[in-house]
Amino acid sequence: MRIFSGIQPTGRKHLGNYIGAIVQYVAGQDRGEAIYSIVDLHSLTVPFDPRELPQLVYDTAAILLAAGLDPERCILFRQSDVHEHTELTWLLTSVTAKGELERMTQYKDKSAKQRELSTAGLFLYPVLMAADVLAYRAHEVPVGEDQRQHVELMRDVAGRFNARFGETLVVPEAVIPQVGARIMDLQDPTSKMSTTSASAEGTVYVLDEPAQIERKFKRAVTDSGKGVHRAPDKPGIANLIEILAVVRGVDPAVVEHEHREAGYGDFKVAVAAAVVDYLAPVRERYNELRADEARLESIFAAGAERARALASVTLADVRAAMGVGSPR
Numbered sequence: 001m002r003i004f005s006g007i008q009p010t011g012r013k014h015l016g017n018y019i020g021a022i023v024q025y026v027a028g029q030d031r032g033e034a035i036y037s038i039v040d041l042h043s044l045t046v047p048f049d050p051r052e053l054p055q056l057v058y059d060t061a062a063i064l065l066a067a068g069l070d071p072e073r074c075i076l077f078r079q080s081d082v083h084e085h086t087e088l089t090w091l092l093t094s095v096t097a098k099g100e101l102e103r104m105t106q107y108k109d110k111s112a113k114q115r116e117l118s119t120a121g122l123f124l125y126p127v128l129m130a131a132d133v134l135a136y137r138a139h140e141v142p143v144g145e146d147q148r149q150h151v152e153l154m155r156d157v158a159g160r161f162n163a164r165f166g167e168t169l170v171v172p173e174a175v176i177p178q179v180g181a182r183i184m185d186l187q188d189p190t191s192k193m194s195t196t197s198a199s200a201e202g203t204v205y206v207l208d209e210p211a212q213i214e215r216k217f218k219r220a221v222t223d224s225g226k227g228v229h230r231a232p233d234k235p236g237i238a239n240l241i242e243i244l245a246v247v248r249g250v251d252p253a254v255v256e257h258e259h260r261e262a263g264y265g266d267f268k269v270a271v272a273a274a275v276v277d278y279l280a281p282v283r284e285r286y287n288e289l290r291a292d293e294a295r296l297e298s299i300f301a302a303g304a305e306r307a308r309a310l311a312s313v314t315l316a317d318v319r320a321a322m323g324v325g326s327p328r
């Protein structure tokens with residue numbers, strides 16, 4: 001069983017990325033052949049700084065390694081090192097409906113926010129994402145809830161390709177965690193936690209200092225009333241319950257039971273303490289791993305070579321199925 005997922009090197013990685021996705025990447029190493037990519041080409045679809053980009057790629061790699069990715073047990077590579085991704089993107093545009101791309105909520109949200117230039121890259125983003133996964137004939141795609149629509153699209157693209165050109169690609173499945181698939185902003189628990197949210201106070205970064213984490217949780221917006229339990233009118237408390245459940249590796253019902261007598265203030269302190277303990281070892285390992293850029297480059301080089309060996313086989317099959325290039 002093959003697993004593929006990608007993570008963007010834009011901005012700093014936050015607790016939502018960690019709980020929704022990175023934890024699953026680490027677990028994937030024990031479940032199958034795991035392939036993970038730092039998708040630098042995706043980050044060109046919104047404004048970026050060319051001098052900063054290589055640094056952000058290293059930052060992201062060091063976070064993934066600190067979280068427990070082991071280059072001996074998975075393939076970790078930088079997307080732009082494997083040219084098959086961009087070639088397959090173009091080939092897949094021939095079986096991608098423009099109307100489908102227009103319906104992607106992430107495209108609609110992000111393009112509305114671009115003041116100066118809403119790029120064609122932003123529009124084609126989901127096709128590049130489809131190429132990432134389909135190039136490896138991956139079966140599973142671990143992601144957070146916000147990527148569900150993109151995985152649906154790649155399933156359609158793979159199915160349409162196979163129907164038009166013959167069975168060539170694997171139709172992948174999204175793997176979305178039961179708990180923690182959509183971590184919400186601590187200041188606005190009706191929007192997902194993200195790097196681009198209105199207030200930096202609502203986003204807990206993996207590399208935040210303990211004091212910052214404690215402050216953000218203490219100030220977290222909770223709901224009126226009392227009682228630590230999940231309910232539709234309690235998005236703030238429900239979010240904190242989910243965070244604590246994932247961090248402790250227990251069911252949210254256990255968290256509710258244990259804290260049933262607690263006031264919101266005490267509960268927030270407990271969640272903060274658990275998150276601080278959870279992220280402390282990651283931050284420590286990060287500092288060591290991030291310092292050795294030569295080692296990160298050698299991990300990328302080895303990862304790209306292994307990735308290319310797999311992707312080039314798919315590309316040869318796709319080209320042959322489509323009649324592209326010299327006939328075999």
Ligand code: TYM
Pocket residue numbers: 004005006007008009016017018019020021022039042128129130132133141142143144145146147150180181182183184192193194
């Ligand atoms: P990216 O880099 O924005 O996010 C990485 C992962 O974090 C998840 N995530 C969250 N999970 C829970 N709660 C949140 N608040 C939250 N915010 C983000 C995302 O769902 C994602 O799994 N398009 C992808 C990158 C990508 C990719 C791929 C993923 C490129 N190619 C191929 C899978 C397969 C993205 O923007 O992730």
